[in-house]
Amino acid sequence: MIDIITLIPNSFYASFLISIAVAIMGSLIVINKSSFIAGSIAHGSFGGIGLAIYFSLPILLMTSVFAVFLALILSYISLKIPHRSDAVIGAVWAVGMSVGILFSELTPGYNAGLISYLFGSILTISNEDIYMMIGVDTLLIIFISILYNQILLISYDKEFAKVRGLNVGFLYTLLLVLISLTVVMSVRAIGLILIIAMFTMPPFIAEKFTKSLKGMMILSGILSAIFMISGIFISFYFDISATATIILVATTFFFLSLFKK
Amino acid sequence: MNLIEIKNVSFSYNDELVLKNINLTIKKNDYLAVIGPNGGGKSTFVKLILGFIKPTKGSIKLHTQKLGYVPQYTNFSLDIPITVLDVVLQGRIKKYKFFYNEEDKKEVYEKLKLVKMYEYKDKKISELSGGQRQRVLIARAMVSNPDVLILDEPTSAIDPQGQKEIYDILKSLNITKIMISHDLNFLLEGVNKVAWISKTLVLHDAPDLHLHRKDGHFCEIDFINEVHKCKVSND
Numbered sequence: 385m386i387d388i389i390t391l392i393p394n395s396f397y398a399s400f401l402i403s404i405a406v407a408i409m410g411s412l413i414v415i416n417k418s419s420f421i422a423g424s425i426a427h428g429s430f431g432g433i434g435l436a437i438y439f440s441l442p443i444l445l446m447t448s449v450f451a452v453f454l455a456l457i458l459s460y461i462s463l464k465i466p467h468r469s470d471a472v473i474g475a476v477w478a479v480g481m482s483v484g485i486l487f488s489e490l491t492p493g494y495n496a497g498l499i500s501y502l503f504g505s506i507l508t509i510s511n512e513d514i515y516m517m518i519g520v521d522t523l524l525i526i527f528i529s530i531l532y533n534q535i536l537l538i539s540y541d542k543e544f545a546k547v548r549g550l551n552v553g554f555l556y557t558l559l560l561v562l563i564s565l566t567v568v569m570s571v572r573a574i575g576l577i578l579i580i581a582m583f584t585m586p587p588f589i590a591e592k593f594t595k596s597l598k599g600m601m602i603l604s605g606i607l608s609a610i611f612m613i614s615g616i617f618i619s620f621y622f623d624i625s626a627t628a629t630i631i632l633v634a635t636t637f638f639f640l641s642l643f644k645k
Numbered sequence: 646m647n648l649i650e651i652k653n654v655s656f657s658y659n660d661e662l663v664l665k666n667i668n669l670t671i672k673k674n675d676y677l678a679v680i681g682p683n684g685g686g687k688s689t690f691v692k693l694i695l696g697f698i699k700p701t702k703g704s705i706k707l708h709t710q711k712l713g714y715v716p717q718y719t720n721f722s723l724d725i726p727i728t729v730l731d732v733v734l735q736g737r738i739k740k741y742k743f744f745y746n747e748e749d750k751k752e753v754y755e756k757l758k759l760v761k762m763y764e765y766k767d768k769k770i771s772e773l774s775g776g777q778r779q780r781v782l783i784a785r786a787m788v789s790n791p792d793v794l795i796l797d798e799p800t801s802a803i804d805p806q807g808q809k810e811i812y813d814i815l816k817s818l819n820i821t822k823i824m825i826s827h828d829l830n831f832l833l834e835g836v837n838k839v840a841w842i843s844k845t846l847v848l849h850d851a852p853d854l855h856l857h858r859k860d861g862h863f864c865e866i867d868f869i870n871e872v873h874k875c876k877v878s879n880d
Contacts, residue, residue: 415725530743537735540725544785547695547714549740594726595769 392616394509395626398573399612401517402582407605408524409566410583412559414591415539415600421458421560423580424473426567428454428480430576433501434487443501444516444568451564454480459557504575504627506616513572520569527562528601535559536597578631585634586611589641611637646673647708648793648821649694654703656689663689667703667846671793671821671838678836679825685843687825691795694823713791715782717798723771729781730766733757736788749788756784760814776807783814796824800831 413422432450436443454476461472488498500508528535538545538555545552567579574582590603615630622629649671656664664686671677679687692698693705695714713736733756737749757763760780770778779799786794796815800808812834815822824831841847 415722417722533735533738533743533745536727536731537738540727540732540735541716541721543695543697543716544714544735545738546697547712548735548738548789550738551740591724591726595728595767596726596731600726 392507394511394514395506395573395616396613397514398506398509398517399616400609401514401521402570402573403605403608403612404521405517405524405566405570406583406586406608407601408528409563410587410608411590411597411601411604412535412539413563413583414587415597416559418560418563419580419584420470420473421462422563422567422583424458424477424480425451425454425560425564426571426576426579427477429564429567429571430484430501431480431482431487432484432568433498433571434484434491437495437498438487438491444512447571448565448568450480451568452561455560455564456557459553459560463553463556500575501571502575502577503625504571504573504578506573506612506626506630509573513569517569520565523565524562527558531555531558532598539597573627574630575627578627581631582608582611582634585638589637592641592644607637608634647671648673648675649708650704650706651694652704652706654693654700654705656686656693656698657701658689662844664693664842665845667842669840669846669848671823673792673821674819675821675823675838676815676836677823677838677840678831679823679840679842680827680829681840681842687842688797690840690842690846691797691823691825695795709792711789711792713786713789713794715779715786715794715796715799717801721770721778725770727770728766729757729762729768729770729773732770732781733766733785733788736785752788752790753784756787757781759787759817760784761810774807776803776810779803779807779811780814783811787818791820793821793823794818796822798825798827800826800828 413419429447429451432447433443435441435450436446439446458469458473458476462469465472488495534545534550534555537548538550538552542552545555566583567576570579570582586604586607587600589607590600594600594603611634612630615633616626618624618633619626619629647670649669651667651669654664654667655662667690679690681687689698693700694707695712730750730753733753734745734749736756737745737752754763754766757766760783762777762780762784765773765777765781770781773781783794783796783799794815799815800811803811808828808830812831815824816835824836837850839849841849
């Protein structure tokens with residue numbers, strides 16, 4: 385056990401740092417029923433990766449800008465035409481992926497790193513990725529510490545939030561922007577395709593066992609850390625994909641939790 | 646004292662006229678019942694007062710900013726883990742108020758006692774019955790000590806006993822109330838004005854309607870005929 389921690393310490397740091405994001409943003413994604421939006425941002429941000437590779441720009445920076453741009457579009461559409469937002473969410477999902485595929489194809493040479501952005505590679509996390517995770521986690525903790533009550537209200541009852549004078553549009557947009565940054569910080573570890581599973585399954589399980597959003601956040605963070613660490617160990621000893629194993633561990637508990645009334 | 650003045654208000658949505666030339670004054674301590682057919686514009690009327698939408702024509706003048714709102718409990722997801730206490734505390738939030746203090750909790754406890762839900766304060770909202778949830782939402786609207794309480798079908802999908810409890814609570818609140826309902830029984834529960842909305846608004850002082858009960862219920866047909874007669878004579 386000590387060997388693996390010594391060999392790939394960043395994967396363990398990443399597991400804990402991503403678990404903090406899962407606790408906060410994953411719980412908010414689940415209670416806001418925003419899994420489809422979060423999935424759209426995650427997949428759509430592949431466009432940012434393609435553009436970054438083509439124009440030789442810093443990948444994390446370019447992907448962050450692109451993902452935030454998608455979050456702003458989705459926020460606008462969700463607030464202005466909520467009854468048709470699902471079609472736009474689906475379009476953003478596909479357009480982002482298409483831009484990513486197109487620009488990565490136009491880039492000369494073979495981009496082996498692209499696969500790690502799609503499926504994640506938690507065992508090869510760099511220090512730069514860790515710094516970004518620390519930065520985004522810090523933002524998330526500040527955000528939730530100050531706005532917990534207001535975010536809980538807009539998640540529960542947007543109309544009443546308006547009556548109380550809250551700027552629902554601003555808070556919702558902020559929520560989506562933070563989802564987009566969370567997606568980018570996790571993309572190298574979990575991968576665009578699997579990220580949404582990691583951000584929804586632990587909170588979904590936690591929701592059934594808790595009485596408050598605070599409790600849901602704490603429990604989903606703990607569950608996420610357990611799933612990630614155990615997934616890494618299992619994958620290490622069986623020499624299989626770490627990210628896929630993490631998701632399958634989470635999925636096992638996810639289905640077991642369905643039996644809880 | 647006038648609290649709300651609605652003058653010549655019309656509202657259109659996608660070129661379709663939803664409300665036409667509405668005029669109404671709501672005074673302090675009025676208990677206004679808003680009734681009418683589905684799609685007649687009752688919810689639009691309430692949304693206009695709450696400021697969620699703007700009138701296409703006319704003006705709405707609010708002489709108070711302290712509005713309390715009770716939506717239908719059926720609008721909420723019961724999956725969100727939240728306790729009764731946390732729901733009612735939401736009534737104390739303001740734009741630049743981020744944290745609750747002891748005074749907020751004291752006010753919440755007082756209002757929970759008022760709606761007879763104090764002993765449920767630590768329960769999850771999903772563990773309550775429909776009637777109990779609606780009482781929690783009334784407490785949430787009341788903790789800000791509003792001048793006007795606006796209720797959107799608070800008794801829909803609630804059993805008769807639960808409805809009676811809500812009517813009794815509302816009757817005991819010494820405050821201006823505007824309530825949408827499909828249940829005409831509540832017209833005998835202290836209502837002093839009735840607004841019949843079906844694109845246009847016809848206002849009645851409730852005692853003038855000569856409402857009567859038949860087998861414990863209002864005769865809805867008689868009531869609507871009465872309103873219709875008034876509407877014809879107004880025209």
